[in-house]
Amino acid sequence: MHDQLPDHLLRVYRFAMHLCGDQHLAEDLAQEAMLRAVRAGGRINEPLALKIWLLRVVENLWRDWCRSKGRRPVEAMCDTEIVQEQTEPLEHMTQHEEVALAVNAMRRLPERQRSVLHLIACEELTVSETAEVLQITPEAVRSSLSVARAQMRSMLRPDQPIESPHLQNKDRAE
Amino acid sequence: MNDADDNLNKTIEDSLRQAHQQVQYRPEWASRVLSQISSELEQSRSVDGTLVTLQPVSPSPKRSWSKVTAMATGLAAGLLLAAVGSVFLARSMNRKELDDAANSVANNPPSGLPTDTAPQDASPSNALTEPQLAKSEELPSDVVESDDSVTAGAGYLATKLSSEAEFEIYVVLPTMPINIAGNTK
Structure with missing residues (x-):
C-alpha cells in the first residue's frame, strides 16, 4: 500500500x-x-x-x-443567487476562455454541489464512490450533481432555463 | 434533458478536467512530504521489529535445565521422606510388639519368677527388668541397617503382613506436590 x-x-x-x-x-x-x-x-x-x-x-x-477557525466552508452562492454575467455563447470562445469560465462558474456553486461535480467530473469517481468520500447517500449525490449541472449550464449559456427542481418549486411558490 | 444539455455538460466538464490537470504542487513541497513519508515508514518498520523481538520465543536451555533440576529435587525429597517414613513405621511396629509382650509377661509370669504377690497386684518387679526391656527394644539388625533402610523396612512389613491377621499401616507421603511440568508448588 x-x-x-x-x-x-x-x-x-x-x-x-x-x-x-x-x-x-x-x-x-x-x-x-x-x-x-x-x-x-x-x-x-x-x-x-x-x-x-x-x-x-x-x-x-x-x-x-x-x-x-469558526468558519463554515465557503458557500459562494445559494441556489437562488445565480449570477448570469456570461453573455457570449460558449461555442464562440477559445478553449482557454472556456476553461476559465467553467472554473469561475463552479466556484459559485454551493460547497456540496461543487465537491460532487469535482469528484465526478475531475476525479472521475462513480456516484457511490463520491457518496463515500463526502459521507452522504448516493441519492444526495445524484440530486446535487443534477442541480450543479443545471446551474453550470445556466451560468455558461444564459439562454438555458434553470431545471433545478428546487428552483422550480421556489418559482412556483412565488 | 436533451442532447444539447448533454453536450454542454460534456463541454463544461471537459473544461473543468483541463483546469484540474493544470493544478500542480510545488516540487520542493512534494519532495519534503515524500521524505517525511519515508521517514515515517522506517519508524513504523523499526517499531514492528521491536515488537517482534518483544514477543516470547522458545524457552532457553537454561530454563529447561532448571525444570529438570526441580523435578529431580522433588523426586529425591519424596524418596527421602518415604525412607524415613518406612523406618519410623518399622520402629512403631516393633514397639507395639514389645508392649504386647510386656503385657503378656505381666499377666502370665514365667514359672521361674517369684510369685509372692497376686497376679492382679502386679508390681514393677514382676515386669521385665530394665536390661531386658532395653534389650527387647532393640530393633532387629535388618531394620537398623541404615544403608538398606528402605529395603529392610519393606521386608519387615512383608513379614508382618504374612504373619498377622490385623495390621495397621501408616503411609507417609511426600508433602511437596509435583506437577507434570516439573514445577514445585
Whole structure:
C-alpha cells in the first residue's frame, strides 16, 4: 500500500486545492492526509479504497479546519443567487476562455454541489464512490450533481432555463 | 434533458478536467512530504521489529535445565521422606510388639519368677527388668541397617503382613506436590 502513496499525492493536493483554494493550506491538508495514510499501515490494501480513503480524509481535515477557525466552508452562492454575467455563447470562445469560465462558474456553486461535480467530473469517481468520500447517500449525490449541472449550464449559456427542481418549486411558490 | 444539455455538460466538464490537470504542487513541497513519508515508514518498520523481538520465543536451555533440576529435587525429597517414613513405621511396629509382650509377661509370669504377690497386684518387679526391656527394644539388625533402610523396612512389613491377621499401616507421603511440568508448588 505504501508504494502507491506517491501516486496519490498529486490527487490529494488537487482535491485540497479545490476545497480551500489556498496553496499553503492545501499543502498542509494534503500532507496530513498522506501521513495519516502511512500511520494507518496495511489496513487499506486496495488502490481504489486508498484513493477514496485519502480524499475522504482531506474532506474531513478541511471541515475540521473550518470548525477550528469558526468558519463554515465557503458557500459562494445559494441556489437562488445565480449570477448570469456570461453573455457570449460558449461555442464562440477559445478553449482557454472556456476553461476559465467553467472554473469561475463552479466556484459559485454551493460547497456540496461543487465537491460532487469535482469528484465526478475531475476525479472521475462513480456516484457511490463520491457518496463515500463526502459521507452522504448516493441519492444526495445524484440530486446535487443534477442541480450543479443545471446551474453550470445556466451560468455558461444564459439562454438555458434553470431545471433545478428546487428552483422550480421556489418559482412556483412565488 | 436533451442532447444539447448533454453536450454542454460534456463541454463544461471537459473544461473543468483541463483546469484540474493544470493544478500542480510545488516540487520542493512534494519532495519534503515524500521524505517525511519515508521517514515515517522506517519508524513504523523499526517499531514492528521491536515488537517482534518483544514477543516470547522458545524457552532457553537454561530454563529447561532448571525444570529438570526441580523435578529431580522433588523426586529425591519424596524418596527421602518415604525412607524415613518406612523406618519410623518399622520402629512403631516393633514397639507395639514389645508392649504386647510386656503385657503378656505381666499377666502370665514365667514359672521361674517369684510369685509372692497376686497376679492382679502386679508390681514393677514382676515386669521385665530394665536390661531386658532395653534389650527387647532393640530393633532387629535388618531394620537398623541404615544403608538398606528402605529395603529392610519393606521386608519387615512383608513379614508382618504374612504373619498377622490385623495390621495397621501408616503411609507417609511426600508433602511437596509435583506437577507434570516439573514445577514445585
